[in-house]
Amino acid sequence: MQKPDIYIIGSGAIGKALAVFLKQAQESVKLVRGSVDYQPEKEDVITVKGKEDKVFKEEIITTTFSQLNTINGIVLVATKAFANQEIAEKLRGLKGQFSIVLLQNGLNVEEPFYGFDDVYRCVLFATSQVVEENTVSFKMVTESPVGRVNNETGTAGGLIEQISTPHFGFRDEPNILKYVWDKVILNCAFNSICPLLEEDNGIFYRNKEAATLARQVISECVVLAREYEVELDQEEIEEKLLLISERSNGQLISTYEDIRKKRKTEIESLNLEIARMADEIGKPEMVNKTRLLGEMIRLKSEIKCN
């Protein structure tokens, strides 16, 4: 039987790295532009710089939605989450049968995809950065969990096998919601406090007061998660915060990079989504600090962009 094709939407840091590793594994893979349309298909050499100075190079086909009519296979969404509504609409216009895997940070980012048959979320345990056009630097931390969303049962088994490669691994995770919340809570601290202090990710490890503020954010979010019947371990998240802070000392969080480069941030799916969920249950004060930090980021980004 012919293997299904893989389409990666979003030709950014994650999308490019994934495309190269999948091509190396002999998969039929195409990058589909997220922010650009109505362009002819083209082929570029994309380079991934991995651990221990290993370099991976592949010729990758990049296309745009208007060139596509039918998709049979797997769609990996690697754009920023604020593009999801538009991407879901474009996918609804296509024929064929496909599974969708969202590789994005953020809470409820899957909502625009409700109604598709086979939707999964993945929590990425990898880091990738564009270093120059068509070159990214990539590190896998550990295999990234993938699971079905919207309380549906069933595993991601066959799909995992196809998208996993030795340098960018995935694994099946039945309780993906816990991973999504844990990661979002970490992002609520990193992606707001670091850009506001104009500091790199190591700030929580280096500075006790910054760590205390992050702990307050974590505590608010854990209490909110409980209201939504998601039980999380606050201490475990605090430990992860310090570990990630130490290990990514010197690196800038994506929201800080986005603000510096005058690009839209993902804060709406992080602190501001947490705030919206607290409002939804009539307890807005439950996440006061998380909300204020999110609003400050939105304002900082708007000021920078204008």
Ligand SMILES: NC(=O)C1=CN([C@@H]2O[C@H](COP(=O)(O)OP(=O)(O)OC[C@H]3O[C@@H](n4cnc5c(N)ncnc54)[C@H](OP(=O)(O)O)[C@@H]3O)[C@@H](O)[C@H]2O)C=CC1
């Ligand atoms: N990089 C990392 O280390 C990690 C990233 N993530 C998450 O993975 C996701 C992708 O991140 P990353 O690859 O770093 O991001 P990048 O900013 O490098 O790339 C995101 C891509 O999104 C597309 N995009 C941007 N704006 C729009 C828009 N308005 N409409 C449609 N598409 C748009 C662009 O695709 P195109 O160029 O094709 O137009 C862009 O290249 C994010 O949700 C991020 O939080 C999670 C963990 C780690």
Ligand SMILES: CC(C)(CO)C(=O)C(=O)O
């Ligand atoms: C929160 C952190 C630092 C964790 O790796 C991050 O940048 C991310 O992956 O989104």
